[in-house]
Amino acid sequence: MLPAAVQVAQPASAPIRVGILGTKHSHTVGKLQAMLGNPDYQVVSVCENDPAAKAKAQKAAAFEGLRWVGEDELLSDKSLNLIVVQCSIWEALPWGRKVIAAGRHLHLEKPPGNEWAPFKEMVEEARRKNLRLQTGYLWRSHAGVTAAIDAARKGWLGDVFLVRATMNSDRDAAQRAVEAKYKGGGLFELSGHVIDRTVELLGRPKKVQSWLRHDTSIADKLADNNIAVFEYDKAMAVIFQSARMAGAGDHRSFEVIGTDGTFMVYAEAKPPRMQVHMRTARGPYQAGWQEIKLPPQPRFIGDFEELARSIKSGQPLKLSWDHELLLHETLLRASGEIS
Numbered sequence: 001m002l003p004a005a006v007q008v009a010q011p012a013s014a015p016i017r018v019g020i021l022g023t024k025h026s027h028t029v030g031k032l033q034a035m036l037g038n039p040d041y042q043v044v045s046v047c048e049n050d051p052a053a054k055a056k057a058q059k060a061a062a063f064e065g066l067r068w069v070g071e072d073e074l075l076s077d078k079s080l081n082l083i084v085v086q087c088s089i090w091e092a093l094p095w096g097r098k099v100i101a102a103g104r105h106l107h108l109e110k111p112p113g114n115e116w117a118p119f120k121e122m123v124e125e126a127r128r129k130n131l132r133l134q135t136g137y138l139w140r141s142h143a144g145v146t147a148a149i150d151a152a153r154k155g156w157l158g159d160v161f162l163v164r165a166t167m168n169s170d171r172d173a174a175q176r177a178v179e180a181k182y183k184g185g186g187l188f189e190l191s192g193h194v195i196d197r198t199v200e201l202l203g204r205p206k207k208v209q210s211w212l213r214h215d216t217s218i219a220d221k222l223a224d225n226n227i228a229v230f231e232y233d234k235a236m237a238v239i240f241q242s243a244r245m246a247g248a249g250d251h252r253s254f255e256v257i258g259t260d261g262t263f264m265v266y267a268e269a270k271p272p273r274m275q276v277h278m279r280t281a282r283g284p285y286q287a288g289w290q291e292i293k294l295p296p297q298p299r300f301i302g303d304f305e306e307l308a309r310s311i312k313s314g315q316p317l318k319l320s321w322d323h324e325l326l327l328h329e330t331l332l333r334a335s336g337e338i339s
Contacts, residue, residue, distance in 0.1 A: 141302025
C-alpha cells in the first residue's frame, strides 16, 4: 500500500484539477491561460493572501469564474492534483514546501529561493511521495534551444567545448530593488533560464567562478553586470547577465559550439531564429552557415503539456528531481550563495 499523501498516475480521462497559490508574479496570467487552453487541466481555485493583490486580480478577466479560497482551504482540498505557486522569490520555498507536505504535485515559480538545504529537503520529499516538481524556467520547451542540445547529443557538432549564453534585461527601479536583495543580483534572478539548459547538456560543472559587479551609474547596490564561468573536463560554459541593456530581449541567446558545428539561438528575437554552421551536412542542416527562422515560441504551453503527460501517465518528467537539484545548486554556486 502506498504511504499517505503519495500521488499515483491521474486517470487519462479525468482532467488535472489545479489550484493557484499567489497571483502577483508577472507569469501568472500566462500560465493560467496555458492551462485554461489545455483540456488536460481544470483550474478550480485561486488563493491570494495579499488583500490588495487579491482585489486587483478579482477584477481581471483572466480570473473570471474561478473560486477564491483561503490558503488553508486550498492546501487541504484533496480534490486538487496540482498546485501552481506564483510568488516572490522569498515565498517560493515556504509555499512550495507546504504544497509538497500536502501531497500535491507542484509547479513552482523561479528562482525557488536562495537556500540550498531547504530546497533539497523539499525535492527529496517530493521524490519520496512520487510528486512531480517542476520549476518555471522559460526555455525548457523552446524549439531552437532544444534543437541545439539535440544536435550536440547526436554528435553532429563534434566535441562540444563551449556553451555561451546571455540573459540580459532592462530593469526598472522597482525590479532592481527586488533583485538587489540577493548577492547574485540579476544573475540570480534571471540566469537560471540558461543554466537550466546548460546543465541539462553538460552536467555538473567541476568549478564555478563568478564576477558579480555593479557597473552602471544607477545609485543602488544591484549586481547588474555579471559573468559566471563553468569549468568541465573538456568544456566551458560562460553565462552573461546585465540588468540595463536597451533591446535586451532580442539579444538573449544560447550558443552551443563544437569542433564540427555551431548553434547560435536567439530565443526571444522577433522572430526567434537560429544561426547554424555545420562543417559537413548533418541531419536537416546543410554544410556552412544558414539562418533558420523559427515559428513563435509561446511561453508556458510546452511546460504544462509536459507536466500533464507526466501526471497522467505516471511516467517521470523529462527533467527529473535530480535535474532540479543540479540546476538549483549550480545557480546558487554561480550567485555566490554556496561554494
